[in-house]
Amino acid sequence: MKLLFFAHLRQIVGQDAVEISVLEPVTGDALWDLLAARFPALSPYKSSVRLAKNCEYATAKTHFSNDDEVALIPPVSGG
Amino acid sequence: MDISVIISPESLDDFERSPETTAIGQGGAVLTFRGVVRANEEGRPIQALDYQAYLPMAEKEIRRLAEELGRQFPCLAVSVRHRIGLVPVGDTAIIVQVVTAHRAEAFGFVSAFMDRLKAEVPIWKVRAVPAR
Numbered sequence: 001m002k003l004l005f006f007a008h009l010r011q012i013v014g015q016d017a018v019e020i021s022v023l024e025p026v027t028g029d030a031l032w033d034l035l036a037a038r039f040p041a042l043s044p045y046k047s048s049v050r051l052a053k054n055c056e057y058a059t060a061k062t063h064f065s066n067d068d069e070v071a072l073i074p075p076v077s078g079g
Numbered sequence: 080m081d082i083s084v085i086i087s088p089e090s091l092d093d094f095e096r097s098p099e100t101t102a103i104g105q106g107g108a109v110l111t112f113r114g115v116v117r118a119n120e121e122g123r124p125i126q127a128l129d130y131q132a133y134l135p136m137a138e139k140e141i142r143r144l145a146e147e148l149g150r151q152f153p154c155l156a157v158s159v160r161h162r163i164g165l166v167p168v169g170d171t172a173i174i175v176q177v178v179t180a181h182r183a184e185a186f187g188f189v190s191a192f193m194d195r196l197k198a199e200v201p202i203w204k205v206r207a208v209p210a211r
Contacts, residue, residue: 078202
């Protein structure tokens with residue numbers, strides 16, 4: 001799946017986007033475990049960052065698979 | 080309801096009215112809100128704000144919000160323009176324009192829309208450029 005980063009998360013990760021693959025669809029919590037293993041500095045942001053799948057906010061029931069575009073959405077500040 | 084959304088680095092300061100919506104003239108109220116970059120950000124003087132967006136999702140969320148709020152505050156047309164990239168102090172960062180039958184829906188829509196946009200639409204002020 002393609003993971004997209006925005007705002008300060010780009011500086012933390014050092015890139016705008018990364019590709020990861022999963023063996024089977026994963027929950028948001030499982031995805032965060034994968035992210036934390038690869039980018040430990042992201043872990044403190046888990047509670048404030050929302051996940052979006054294919055341009056829609058994910059819910060607790062959402063599963064993420066390799067075909068998905070997944071965005072990490074930190075608190076927004078438009079307008 | 081006619082919904083138009085544009086998110087781009089283009090200046091919004093030549094914007095006069097919603098372009099070619101057939102709703103103009105049908106409604107009794109046309110309300111335009113402009114959000115303008117302030118000279119201070121968190122108490123410090125600045126010269127510009129740098130905006131970033133997750134474009135496809137931001138456009139989709141704005142449309143979703145407009146449709147949802149349009150059920151509460153019926154609108155004939157909604158036009159939203161958001162500028163991204165560097166926006167100098169005094170320039171317009173966002174324009175929300177609605178055409179409604181009466182003024183109450185227009186004020187209600189724009190107020191609620193801005194509250195929701197600031198909480199839900201993936202657009203960020205990523206940097207404040209300090210004043211020289």
